[in-house]
Amino acid sequence: MSDRAVKVLHYVILAIIAIAFVLPLVWLLIASLDSNANQSLKWPTEWTFSNYVDVMTNSKNLKGFGIGLIIAGVQSLVVVLVSGLAAYPLSRYNLSYKKGLMYAILFMTALPMIAVIVPVYKMFLNIGLLDSIPGVILYLSASGLPYGIWLMKNFMDAIPVELEEAAWVDGATTMQSIRKVVAPLMFPGICVVFIYTFSGSWGNFFIPYILISSAEKQPAAVLLYQFFGQHGSISYGPLAAFSVIYALPSILLYILSQNYMSKGFTMSGAAKG
Amino acid sequence: MQKSMRKKYMLDQAKKSVLLIPAMVLLLAFFIVPIILTVYYSFTNMALTGSAAQNFQFVGLDNYKMMLTDPNTLVSIKNTFIFLIGSLVGQSVLGFLIAYLMKNKAKGFRRVIGPCILAGWVMPEIVVSLCCLAFFDVSGTFNKMIGLLNIPGVDFIYGHPMLTIIIANVWHGTAFSMMNFQSALDNVSGDIEEAARVDGANRIQTLVRIIVPCIKDTIATNTMLNTLSTLGVFGLIWALTGGGPGMATNTLPIYMYNMGLKNFQLGQGTAIGMLLLLVGAVCSIIYTRVLKTDD
Numbered sequence: 093m094s095d096r097a098v099k100v101l102h103y104v105i106l107a108i109i110a111i112a113f114v115l116p117l118v119w120l121l122i123a124s125l126d127s128n129a130n131q132s133l134k135w136p137t138e139w140t141f142s143n144y145v146d147v148m149t150n151s152k153n154l155k156g157f158g159i160g161l162i163i164a165g166v167q168s169l170v171v172v173l174v175s176g177l178a179a180y181p182l183s184r185y186n187l188s189y190k191k192g193l194m195y196a197i198l199f200m201t202a203l204p205m206i207a208v209i210v211p212v213y214k215m216f217l218n219i220g221l222l223d224s225i226p227g228v229i230l231y232l233s234a235s236g237l238p239y240g241i242w243l244m245k246n247f248m249d250a251i252p253v254e255l256e257e258a259a260w261v262d263g264a265t266t267m268q269s270i271r272k273v274v275a276p277l278m279f280p281g282i283c284v285v286f287i288y289t290f291s292g293s294w295g296n297f298f299i300p301y302i303l304i305s306s307a308e309k310q311p312a313a314v315l316l317y318q319f320f321g322q323h324g325s326i327s328y329g330p331l332a333a334f335s336v337i338y339a340l341p342s343i344l345l346y347i348l349s350q351n352y353m354s355k356g357f358t359m360s361g362a363a364k365g
Numbered sequence: 366m367q368k369s370m371r372k373k374y375m376l377d378q379a380k381k382s383v384l385l386i387p388a389m390v391l392l393l394a395f396f397i398v399p400i401i402l403t404v405y406y407s408f409t410n411m412a413l414t415g416s417a418a419q420n421f422q423f424v425g426l427d428n429y430k431m432m433l434t435d436p437n438t439l440v441s442i443k444n445t446f447i448f449l450i451g452s453l454v455g456q457s458v459l460g461f462l463i464a465y466l467m468k469n470k471a472k473g474f475r476r477v478i479g480p481c482i483l484a485g486w487v488m489p490e491i492v493v494s495l496c497c498l499a500f501f502d503v504s505g506t507f508n509k510m511i512g513l514l515n516i517p518g519v520d521f522i523y524g525h526p527m528l529t530i531i532i533a534n535v536w537h538g539t540a541f542s543m544m545n546f547q548s549a550l551d552n553v554s555g556d557i558e559e560a561a562r563v564d565g566a567n568r569i570q571t572l573v574r575i576i577v578p579c580i581k582d583t584i585a586t587n588t589m590l591n592t593l594s595t596l597g598v599f600g601l602i603w604a605l606t607g608g609g610p611g612m613a614t615n616t617l618p619i620y621m622y623n624m625g626l627k628n629f630q631l632g633q634g635t636a637i638g639m640l641l642l643l644v645g646a647v648c649s650i651i652y653t654r655v656l657k658t659d660d
Contacts, residue, residue, distance in 0.1 A: 116497065117496060207621075215398070295491075
C-alpha cells in the first residue's frame with residue numbers, strides 16, 4: 093500500500109469510529125426535540141421545544157437540579173478550601189512525614205470508594221446522617237479530598253516562594269500570604285480543582301442513591317435514573333430533554349477546564365529580573 | 366540539650382502541620398474509619414437493623430468461607446473479571462488506535478474527531494446508560510441500522526447483557542485512554558521513528574519495537590487507573606441492566622450492594638467490599654510505584 097492509501101485509510105477508520113461514538117448522542121439531542129420520540133434515531137415529523145418546557149416546568153425536576161447544584165457546589169467549595177489549606181504546608185514546609193503522606197494521598201485517590209459504601213451506610217445510620225443532604229456533602233467532600241490535595245499541591249509548587257517572601261518582609265502572616273499572594277496566583281489551578289470536583293459530584297449517582305432515601309431529597313442524577321430505571325413505558329422525548337439539561341453543566345465545565353488548563357502556569361518567570 | 370532540640374523540632378513540625386488538620390479530620394472520619402469498619406464488620410455476623418444489629422458476634426473467617434463457597438459470589442467474581450478484561454482491552458486498544466491514527470493528521474480533522482470521542486466521556490454515567498439503553502434496544506438505532514443491511518436484529522440488553530455493559534463502559538471510558546496515549550505519543554521522539562524507518566523497519570515493526578517500549582509506563586498507569594475505575598462501576602450497570610437478567614451482569618459492587626443493603630447482611634456485604642478493597646489496593650500500589658519511577 094502506498095503512503096497515500098494508508099493515510100486515506102486512517103482518515104476513514106477515524107471517521108467511522110467517531111460516527112459510532114457520537115451516534116447515541118445524536119439520538120439524545122434529536123429525540124429531545126421530537127414531539128413523538130422513540131428509542132431509535134429518526135428525523136422528527138414535528139420539531140418541538142415542548143419536551144424541554146415539560147421538564148423545566150415540573151417543580152420536582154427543578155428541585156432535583158437545585159439539590160444537585162447545592163450538593164456539587166458546597167462539596168466543591170469544601171474541597172477547594174480544605175485541600176488548599178492542606179496543600180500549603182505540603183508545598184512550602186519541610187515536614188518529616190511529607191513523602192509518606194503524599195504517597196498515602198496518591199494511594200487514596202485511586203481506591204474504589206464503592207468498596208466501603210456498606211459500612212458508610214451503617215455509620216450514617218448510627219450517627220443520624222442517613223437521608224441527609226449535608227451527610228452526602230460531607231462524604232463526597234472527603235472522597236474528593238485526596239485528588240484535590242494532590243492537584244493543589246502540584247499547582248502550588250509551581251508558584252515561586254520568592255513571591256511570598258516579599259509579602260513576609262512586609263510583615264504578612266501565613267494566612268495573609270495564602271490569601272493575598274498564593275491564592276490569586278494559582279487561581280486557574282483553584283478553578284481546575286473546583287470544576288473537577290463539581291462535575292464529578294454532579295455526575296455521581298451511587299452515593300446519593302444509596303445514602304438518600306426520601307424522594308423529595310433526590311438530586312437530578314437519581315431522578316433521571318428513576319425515570320427510566322423502572323422500565324415499563326418510557327416517554328423518550330422528555331427523558332432525552334432532561335438528560336440534555338442534566339449533561340449540559342458537565343459539558344460546559346469540561347470546556348471551561350480546558351481553557352484554564354491550556355493557560356498553564358508560567359509563573360516561574362515572575363521571580364526573575 | 367539534645368532532648369530540648371528534639372522537642373523544639375517536634376513543636377516546629379506540629380506548628381507547620383496546623384493547616385493540615387481540617388483535611389486530616391475529614392479523611393479520618395469519612396475515609397479511614399470506613400476502611401477500618403469494613404475490615405472489622407467483615408469478621409462479624411452483624412445485620413443492618415434489628416436485634417442482630419446490636420447483638421453481633423465475631424465469626425472469624427465465616428463470611429469469607431461463605432463467600433468462597435457461595436455460587437453467587439463466584440458468578441459475581443467471574444462477571445467482574447469478564448467486565449474488567451473486556452473494558453480494559455476495549456478502552457486501551459481503541460484509545461491507543463485513535464491516538465495513534467490521529468498523530469500527524471490535519472488539525473481541522475482532529476478538532477472534529479476529538480470532541481466526538483470525548484463526548485461519551487464527559488457525559489454523566491446515568492446519561493451514558495440511557496443512551497446505550499436506547500441505542501441497543503430491540504427497536505433501537507443499532508438494530509434499525511443493521512436492519513437496513515438486511516441483518517436480523519440483536520437483543521443486546523436481554524440476549525447479550527454482558528457485552529452491552531462492556532460496550533457502554535468502553536464508550537464512556539475510551540477518551541481517557543486516548544488522552545493518555547496522545548500525550549505519551551507526543552513525547553516519543555520523531556527521530557527514533559525516523560531512524561527505525563531508515564533502517565528498513567515497516568510500520569508494524571516500528572510500532573511494536575519502538576513506540577510501545579517508549580510508552581510502556583503510560584500503558585501501565587493507564588491500565589491500573591482503568592482497572593480501578595472499572596472495579597468501581599456501579600451506576601452504569603445498575604441503570605442499564607440492574608445486574609440482571611438473573612445474575613448475568615451481577616458484578617461485585619452490585620452483589621455487595623444487594624447483600625449488604627438489600628438483604629441486610631452487613632457482615633457478608635463488607636466481606637465482598639474487602640475483596641474489592643484488596644484488589645483496588647494492589648492496583649493502587651502498582652500505580653503509585655510506576656509514577657514514582659517518573660520522578
